[in-house]
């Protein structure tokens with residue numbers, strides 16, 4: 371066991387984070403909400419680096435929801451500038467450290483400049499084999515499932531899928547990123563006990579860690595707290611505790 375009390379052999383494979391509380395963080399300091407979002411970029415940097423160093427294989431960050439489009443235009447405009455600000459320094463870090471950037475969400479609703487920034491990051495890290503870093507932008511879980519159903523229906527019309535053969539695995543292949551594994555640990559900062567339309571399909575058996583810490587105050591130490599919390603859970607997947615202790619139903 372490392373000094374941090376984290377057991378290296380049970381690091382969650384996929385951590386997903388609802389990065390919430392930027393606005394409250396700013397309001398508490400008499401700042402504009404947009405300054406909270408800018409401060410939040412530093413937390414993204416710190417969290418990505420810590421996750422990579424801890425050996426997390428997949429990190430998915432909820433950066434902008436499909437519902438966030440309904441916020442005041444000035445706030446949306448600021449949020450749309452953040453990917454560029456982030457990748458300005460962190461793309462080089464990702465390239466150097468083998469991080470593969472991916473995105474999920476409705477790309478066609480994002481400004482062209484954001485799409486260009488994301489495309490470049492995805493393209494330049496495509497062959498990396500280290501941590502997968504997924505940005506959920508203009509993303510909603512229900513929208514993703516509907517989009518998957520639409521693609522599936524198109525394939526069905528082309529005679530490529532058989533309705534009777536459809537199962538969870540073949541359906542999941544139509545989601546935004548078919549390689550995105552199930553979430554092991556879902557972290558939400560900023561206290562709210564809700565899912566807010568994030569990764570509805572992939573969180574089916576996620577362990578959930580909600581912290582009062584606001585996103586701009588989140589970093590390595592808080593990520594380690596969340597992982598320690600995760601490591602204290604017994605994941606039963608519907609079995610009894612006795613079955614789990616006997617090693618039944620083990621998942622990879």
Ligand code: IPE
Nearest residue numbers: 389390391392393394433434
């Ligand atoms: C999270 O912080 C960032 C986004 C949703 C884009 P908020 O802006 O929701 O912060 P609070 O919840 O108002 O404090």
Ligand code: IPE
Nearest residue numbers: 388389390432433434435566
């Ligand atoms: C969820 O936070 C979306 C992101 C963190 C990007 P919100 O602040 O939008 O969630 P609600 O509105 O409180 O549910």
Ligand code: MG
Nearest residue numbers: 390391392560
């Ligand atoms: Mg919020």
